[in-house]
Amino acid sequence: MSAGPGQGLRPVTGRVGEAVRDEFPIFAHTTYLNSCSQGALSHRVRAAYEEYLAGWDENGAEWEFWVERAEAARAGFAQLLHGRPDEVAVTTSVSQGVSGIVSALPFERGGRNRIVISEYEFPTVGQIAHAQELRGAEVVHVRPEADGSIPAEKFAEAIDERTALVCCTTISYRTGHRNDVAAIAQAAHAKGALVLADSYQAAGAIELDVRTLGADFVTGGTVKYLLASAGLGFLWVRGEVLAGLMPTQTGWFADEDIFRMDISDYSPHATARRFDAGTPPVPNIYAGVAGLALLQETGVPAAEAHVSALNTQLIAGLEELGAAVVTPSDPVHRGPLVCVRSTDAPALVASLAEERITCSLRDTNLRVAPHFYNTEGDIGTLLGALARRRHLLA
Numbered sequence: 411m412s413a414g415p416g417q418g419l420r421p422v423t424g425r426v427g428e429a430v431r432d433e434f435p436i437f438a439h440t441t442y443l444n445s446c447s448q449g450a451l452s453h454r455v456r457a458a459y460e461e462y463l464a465g466w467d468e469n470g471a472e473w474e475f476w477v478e479r480a481e482a483a484r485a486g487f488a489q490l491l492h493g494r495p496d497e498v499a500v501t502t503s504v505s506q507g508v509s510g511i512v513s514a515l516p517f518e519r520g521g522r523n524r525i526v527i528s529e530y531e532f533p534t535v536g537q538i539a540h541a542q543e544l545r546g547a548e549v550v551h552v553r554p555e556a557d558g559s560i561p562a563e564k565f566a567e568a569i570d571e572r573t574a575l576v577c578c579t580t581i582s583y584r585t586g587h588r589n590d591v592a593a594i595a596q597a598a599h600a601k602g603a604l605v606l607a608d609s610y611q612a613a614g615a616i617e618l619d620v621r622t623l624g625a626d627f628v629t630g631g632t633v634k635y636l637l638a639s640a641g642l643g644f645l646w647v648r649g650e651v652l653a654g655l656m657p658t659q660t661g662w663f664a665d666e667d668i669f670r671m672d673i674s675d676y677s678p679h680a681t682a683r684r685f686d687a688g689t690p691p692v693p694n695i696y697a698g699v700a701g702l703a704l705l706q707e708t709g710v711p712a713a714e715a716h717v718s719a720l721n722t723q724l725i726a727g728l729e730e731l732g733a734a735v736v737t738p739s740d741p742v743h744r745g746p747l748v749c750v751r752s753t754d755a756p757a758l759v760a761s762l763a764e765e766r767i768t769c770s771l772r773d774t775n776l777r778v779a780p781h782f783y784n785t786e787g788d789i790g791t792l793l794g795a796l797a798r799r800r801h802l803l804a
């Protein structure tokens with residue numbers, strides 16, 4: 411397992427739980443356990459948006475500073491992933507990054523034209539993969555075992571010399587399962603295929619180290635555990651594969667020299683910036699840089715250890731209630747998200763909301779997603795509420 415497992419983590423040194431709550435006004439009135447959908451808004455991120463507006467008011471177009479902020483975001487993502495800034499594209503979404511990747515792959519019929527995707531990919535990844543059928547691609551789905559896990563061997567069985575790209579999300583947004591990205595990447599690389607790890611449900615909540623994760627592409631965004639808002643993402647591209655990739659989905663900020671304003675040819679930047687596209691999403695970058703900085707003050711290892719302990723408490727409590735926990739109890743096989751089966755998930759989420767407990771749902775599961783700002787008390791509050799709604803748990 412490449413991404414740091416929940417057990418044997420470094421001790422919690424950063425500020426977590428009550429010590430960071432003052433930054434997040436929502437906790438004054440809500441038990442917020444929905445970071446898999448949207449991270450809680452902090453004073454810091456709100457102030458960053460206000461700073462953007464104030465600078466615009468004061469100076470009009472602050473282009474140079476805005477471009478510098480985009481570089482700050484690139485550097486922040488690189489630090490988060492233990493990569494280099496020249497391996498990071500600043501995107502507006504995972505969709506942009508993934509579309510850029512596939513646009514650089516030829517998918518010629520009879521050649522390397524297969525895309526292998528796990529059943530736990532986010533819709534955008536599955537839909538972009540299937541869109542490539544129009545260009546000659548074939549999509550192969552890797553489905554979970556009865557226990558919900560997708561062992562690396564199942565990927566290996568689906569990968570062969572016809573495989574161009576393997577998509578294995580790091581954490582399932584539907585069930586909380588963690589894929590063994592390193593083992594899957596090893597199987598893919600043995601057959602010459604590239605590997606994409608959509609890490610949106612991991613970034614900021616579990617340590618992601620691209621030096622050991624094994625994937626060639628790692629993508630995510632700032633909406634969830636990175637504490638900011640919609641409209642900003644990242645795509646890390648392994649330096650060694652970069653030179654061979656010419657994305658045809660592109661834009662002027664991906665050019666080797668954006669200031670030349672040249673319309674006579676396509677000359678993408680030598681670095682991963684070739685996966686950037688149009689004008690950077692400046693307001694979201696202000697928020698993203700602020701969210702990243704706030705998280706890094708605690709540090710992802712401390713956040714991960716804290717969340718893992720909360721989830722251990724949660725799973726134990728759910729098991730005491732006799733509930734059907736979908737997410738593996740072993741921290742090695744799970745991430746920050748815990749899913750539990752419900753007899754009526756929409757009714758359960760709505761009923762919890764009446765007590766100002768915010769969770770979410772996917773399929774027939776209640777999704778509970780704590781972050782570094784949650785406490786044992788929050789988990790206790792949720793477990794108490796679930797005990798009173800036992801009939802809504804399967």
Ligand SMILES: Cc1ncc(COP(=O)(O)O)c(C=O)c1O
Nearest residue numbers: 503504505532534583610611631
């Ligand atoms: C695993 C995963 N991938 C991707 C996304 C979002 O993709 P995009 O940034 O293209 O909207 C989400 C979140 O909603 C997600 O959970």
